[in-house]
Amino acid sequence: MKLFLLRFFTWWTGYTLGTQLWTWRFGEVVGSDEFGNRYFRTKGGVIDPALGFERRWVLYNGYAEPSSVPADWHGWLHHTVDVPPTAETYTPREWQKPHQPNLTGTPGAYRPSGSTLASGRRPKATGDYQPWTPQN
Incomplete structure (x- = not known):
């Protein structure tokens, strides 16, 4: 029952019931x-008359996070390339790195040293900061 309600009312935890039915049909x-x-x-690559091209979509594994789509699939989804990867x-x-989703x-x-969210202790202030005052 919980899974049914999640599929019916939420879109961010995966695909909805409507999307599942549309995809199946x-x-x-x-x-x-x-x-x-x-x-x-769309089945058979049928051209949608309202759009003028075929519909393409993705069903995310887990949360709907668009940054988890690699560049080659992104190009296919947005009709930049016609051939799917x-x-x-x-x-x-050898110089290309594998795709990594946005981890923000x-x-x-990424938390650089000195960040309040970084592990460990922040370095002490050096004392070279002079605040601006209107009289200067």
Whole structure:
């Protein structure tokens, strides 16, 4: 019952019941990425008359976090490329880093030394700061 209510009323914890039914009725699976996100398009690549192109969408694995979509899938979703990454034989260069979602607001976020959220102690102030006053 809890899962049904979550699927019915929340969109940020995954896909809703309506999205699940739409995907089942009109969608076909194109592929998935390393994060478990699944990508769909309209069955047979049918052109939507209201849009003028085929619909493409993603069902996120877990929270709906768009930064978890890798660059190659992002290009396919936004019609920048016509061929989905599953139909390509692209090997990344040795200098390319793997995609990493935006970690802001999570425990894995970047916290430089001196940040109030960083672990450890902040360094003491050096005393070289002179506050501005209107008389100067």
